[in-house]
Amino acid sequence: MTNFKRISQIFFVLLMMLFSLPSVQATEASVNSQSFNEVQDIVKRGKLVVAMYSKDAPPFYYVDKNNQLTGFDVVLIEGFAKLLGVPVEYNRSAKFLNDTVTMVENHEVDLAITKLSMTFKRASRVLFADPYITLHQSLLINRLELIKQLKGRPQEEAIQNLSGKLGVVAKSSYVDYAKHFHNTELVPYSTWDEAIKDAREGKITAAMRDDAEVKLILREHPEYALDLMSVILKDAKDPKGIAVSTDHNQLRLLLNFYIKTLDWNITGDQMINNYDKEITILKQKIAMQEQQ
Numbered sequence: 001m002t003n004f005k006r007i008s009q010i011f012f013v014l015l016m017m018l019f020s021l022p023s024v025q026a027t028e029a030s031v032n033s034q035s036f037n038e039v040q041d042i043v044k045r046g047k048l049v050v051a052m053y054s055k056d057a058p059p060f061y062y063v064d065k066n067n068q069l070t071g072f073d074v075v076l077i078e079g080f081a082k083l084l085g086v087p088v089e090y091n092r093s094a095k096f097l098n099d100t101v102t103m104v105e106n107h108e109v110d111l112a113i114t115k116l117s118m119t120f121k122r123a124s125r126v127l128f129a130d131p132y133i134t135l136h137q138s139l140l141i142n143r144l145e146l147i148k149q150l151k152g153r154p155q156e157e158a159i160q161n162l163s164g165k166l167g168v169v170a171k172s173s174y175v176d177y178a179k180h181f182h183n184t185e186l187v188p189y190s191t192w193d194e195a196i197k198d199a200r201e202g203k204i205t206a207a208m209r210d211d212a213e214v215k216l217i218l219r220e221h222p223e224y225a226l227d228l229m230s231v232i233l234k235d236a237k238d239p240k241g242i243a244v245s246t247d248h249n250q251l252r253l254l255l256n257f258y259i260k261t262l263d264w265n266i267t268g269d270q271m272i273n274n275y276d277k278e279i280t281i282l283k284q285k286i287a288m289q290e291q292q
Contacts, residue, residue: 038248039084042110047089048081051100051112054092055191058216059275060115072271075279076132077113077242079286080258096171101126104243111251112243117173117210127246129255131239135210135268137177139231140196140217145205146229159231164205167195177236178208192217200227210238212268219272261289 042048052073056062061071069090081088091109094100100112104126118128141159149158163183168174170188178186187204189195195207196217211232218225244251262285270278 038251049089049109051091051103051109053114073113098171118239118241119173126243127252128241131241135238137233137236138211138214139206140228141206167204167207215272
């Protein structure tokens, strides 16, 4: 039997198992009659084409000292591709995170995985697989600027009513997330490092991104804590998902099945503080998938 026929049979079994799950039957029953075309095309082509942001974002994706692309996103998607029997070809031409969404929308790639926040605007353009990790929106606030804004109020109240300039990475989900701070003026930056620099110098009141990025910068530069205070917005979640085009629902379903059966539950803290341990656990879970 050819490899393609074997892969097709595996897809059929996997999707039949997926549809047998009670939580899936009611919401996904309407796709039973659809073809496997997009997945078959990937297998026939012999590669999975993946959009990933041009700038590294460790520990999710980055080029290591051996000039190898690695990280949680990389291991996760390469494990999926291995189950399909194909290698991954990365397209890292995106100058902004939103560019990866456009690449998916225009069918330039099969999918995008790049620590991509699942927002309403993006979901109106592409389909998202179930989140593989949920982070939290966070702030790095200039300590002196915050003291100026206290004015006898509790610190929590001052943060909720933060004013001044708020830095974010341009064309990222945080351009929209930051709008919840109605009293601030949004300042977009081409890089996170530039926003951090200006926050430390007091040129902006705060910089906003997910808690993994905030914790990582303070871990790598503990001296920054003299100037900056980290605030994790526990009620403001930032789920990260894999994006596929709106006509690639079968690919999305297969990704959902893959993520669900991995049963990989991890937090930003675990990623940052126990990288070697957690990435080994992920690789072991993927290896178990390959043996089934």
